[in-house]
Amino acid sequence: MSTAERTVTPRLPARRARGILGTGAGRAAVGLLVPLLLVALWWAVTEAGVFSPVQLPSPASVVQAGVQLAVDGPLWHHIAISVQRVLIGFAIGGVLGLLVGSVLGLSRWADALLSPLTGAIRAVPSLAWVPLLILWMGIGEDSKITLIAIGAFFPIFTNVYSALKHVDPHLVEAGRAFGYHGLRLLRTVQLPAVIPSVFSGLRLALAQAWLFLVAAELIASSMGLGFLLTDSQNNGRTDRLILAIVLLAVIGKVTDAVLGLVERWAVRRWS
Amino acid sequence: MTALAELSPAARAAASVRGAATTSDAPESLAVEFHDVGRAFPTADGPRTVLRDITLTVEPGEVLAILGASGCGKSTLLRAAGGLDTGNSGEILIGGEPVTTYDPRTAVGFQEPRLMPWRTLHQNVALGLPHGTGRTEGRERVDRLLELVGLDAHAGHRPREVSGGMAQRTSLARALARRPGVLLLDEPFGALDALTRLKMQDLLLDIHARTATTILLVTHDVDEALQLADRILLLGKDPGADPGATARKVLTVPGERPRPRGSAELAALRSELLDGLGVDAHRR
Ligand SMILES: Nc1ncnc2c1ncn2[C@@H]1O[C@H](COP(=O)(O)OP(=O)(O)OP(=O)(O)O)[C@@H](O)[C@H]1O
Numbered sequence: 001m002s003t004a005e006r007t008v009t010p011r012l013p014a015r016r017a018r019g020i021l022g023t024g025a026g027r028a029a030v031g032l033l034v035p036l037l038l039v040a041l042w043w044a045v046t047e048a049g050v051f052s053p054v055q056l057p058s059p060a061s062v063v064q065a066g067v068q069l070a071v072d073g074p075l076w077h078h079i080a081i082s083v084q085r086v087l088i089g090f091a092i093g094g095v096l097g098l099l100v101g102s103v104l105g106l107s108r109w110a111d112a113l114l115s116p117l118t119g120a121i122r123a124v125p126s127l128a129w130v131p132l133l134i135l136w137m138g139i140g141e142d143s144k145i146t147l148i149a150i151g152a153f154f155p156i157f158t159n160v161y162s163a164l165k166h167v168d169p170h171l172v173e174a175g176r177a178f179g180y181h182g183l184r185l186l187r188t189v190q191l192p193a194v195i196p197s198v199f200s201g202l203r204l205a206l207a208q209a210w211l212f213l214v215a216a217e218l219i220a221s222s223m224g225l226g227f228l229l230t231d232s233q234n235n236g237r238t239d240r241l242i243l244a245i246v247l248l249a250v251i252g253k254v255t256d257a258v259l260g261l262v263e264r265w266a267v268r269r270w271s
Numbered sequence: 272m273t274a275l276a277e278l279s280p281a282a283r284a285a286a287s288v289r290g291a292a293t294t295s296d297a298p299e300s301l302a303v304e305f306h307d308v309g310r311a312f313p314t315a316d317g318p319r320t321v322l323r324d325i326t327l328t329v330e331p332g333e334v335l336a337i338l339g340a341s342g343c344g345k346s347t348l349l350r351a352a353g354g355l356d357t358g359n360s361g362e363i364l365i366g367g368e369p370v371t372t373y374d375p376r377t378a379v380g381f382q383e384p385r386l387m388p389w390r391t392l393h394q395n396v397a398l399g400l401p402h403g404t405g406r407t408e409g410r411e412r413v414d415r416l417l418e419l420v421g422l423d424a425h426a427g428h429r430p431r432e433v434s435g436g437m438a439q440r441t442s443l444a445r446a447l448a449r450r451p452g453v454l455l456l457d458e459p460f461g462a463l464d465a466l467t468r469l470k471m472q473d474l475l476l477d478i479h480a481r482t483a484t485t486i487l488l489v490t491h492d493v494d495e496a497l498q499l500a501d502r503i504l505l506l507g508k509d510p511g512a513d514p515g516a517t518a519r520k521v522l523t524v525p526g527e528r529p530r531p532r533g534s535a536e537l538a539a540l541r542s543e544l545l546d547g548l549g550v551d552a553h554r555r
Pocket residue numbers: 312313321339340341342343344345346347348382491
């Protein structure tokens with residue numbers, strides 16, 4: 001690999017950095033404005049007594065509910081078990097999506113044989129799997145993780161599959177003309193060409209994983225953020241319910257942002 | 272037929288200067304024979320003949336320029352010779368053996384640069400190295416080629432960071448890295464400015480003088496063909512004959528390279544070629 005210096009500025013038009021929006025921190029600060037405004041509105045509305053505390057508790061009582069759950073301990077368990085389920089399901093679904101997507105994207109036979117089936121399975125709404133999975137696997141971890149894996153599988157599968165179908169045929173032909181074929185061609189041309197799509201697939205898959213997590217936990221569980229939702233609903237604890245929603249939003253956003261950074265790097269590196 | 276791989280004094284001098292480090296490990300140059308070659312592409316209303324009845328032998332070490340109007344089938348003929356397109360009729364032999372799919376005895380400089388965007392220029396040129404080239408040897412060869420095409424300062428750049436002409440020179444270097452028996456170049460200088468174009472033409476002649484590889488060079492520049500080629504194949508439709516382009520003329524270019532651009536002999540040939548291309552030479 002050459003280590004020659006890179007002096008020429010990129011020819012792609014870089015986004016013009018201007019004013020406060022030019023820096024990452026500036027954009028993050030601007031992005032916080034509207035949420036903060038909403039919280040202020042929320043606070044004002046509850047302070048004015050427009051809603052009863054069961055309908056809409058105040059921000060302070062939601063924070064308090066969080067602190068109490070954290071001190072008593074269950075909050076961490078709920079978070080930990082949910083994160084664990086998402087990560088395991090995401091990993092399983094992701095790896096399978098990558099493998100199956102690669103096989104169907106590269107082999108016309110596998111494509112013809114299997115794509116009607118994968119298309120049909122994808123058309124099944126997520127919740128429809130739940131009763132069957134519970135029947136087969138019980139209400140333990142297996143059924144939940146399987147559901148999450150199903151959710152994570154399809155975005156990655158779809159992205160890898162269609163990206164491999166659309167790799168610039170000119171580049172593939174150039175690779176072949178210089179003696180690359182089979183696995184070497186895959187490694188040298190096709191895989192690098194689809195890496196950006198793989199990463200955007202991973203991001204979508206992670207979002208799906210959180211979606212399916214809540215579906216799984218809402219229906220049958222004794223722990224996790226989805227359980228906290230149903231449990232709070234049954235006990236009329238709207239403060240905890242809102243706490244669970246806020247936690248899902250924040251954790252989902254943070255994991256997405258981390259993957260987003262990786263994706264940005266990958267797109268820069270591979271395209 | 273002109274003498275093969277004639278070394279002009281200038282080219283020889285340049286080669287000995289620049290190629291001091293070069294071991295002449297080029298494979299033997301190979302003949303390319305076209306026997307009754309044709310190509311028709313299927314369309315909605317039946318097959319459309321693009322090429323027909325092309326019979327021609329390119330001698331080992333010869334430089335053949337393929338000249339013709341846009342869309343007449345120059346690239347198609349070149350692709351057939353490289354085994355990129357196997358749908359042709361007739362027979363193409365390289366070194367007496369039929370062309371195979373993606374024939375490893377050939378190297379192609381495509382009409383478009385076709386560089387891998389995720390690889391640096393250096394890594395892109397390295398793609399052209401024959402499989403099994405040693406690491407150090409490969410790096411040295413790529414370094415030298417990048418220097419020859421004037422891109423050593425840009426070795427670490429990505430294709431999107433360089434100009435179209437620079438990309439095209441990288442693509443030329445990638446084809447040269449292969450040290451092929453037959454070099455197939457599809458308008459390799461099309462995107463270059465006049466000065467760089469002359470430099471790259473000289474470079475190609477230097478390399479040809481050093482390795483004596485057989486070169487098939489597609490161009491639609493008559494003067495380029497006159498400067499570089501031993502013979503010129505003029506592709507085009509015969510008016511009134513069957514559809515499909517064929518060899519209208521095969522002309523031997525007189526004189527040793529580098530040829531004086533203004534000579535009367537070349538001027539006659541030039542207007543004959545322009546005539547063949549359908550350009551009225553006197554009005555140019
Ligand atoms: N894969 C293909 N399928 C159908 N038609 C094709 C195909 N490839 C080339 N052709 C047709 O063959 C003809 C010759 O194409 P070719 O690319 O060989 O032209 P060319 O002489 O290289 O032109 P240019 O100088 O513009 O590059 C064109 O009319 C084109 O439409």
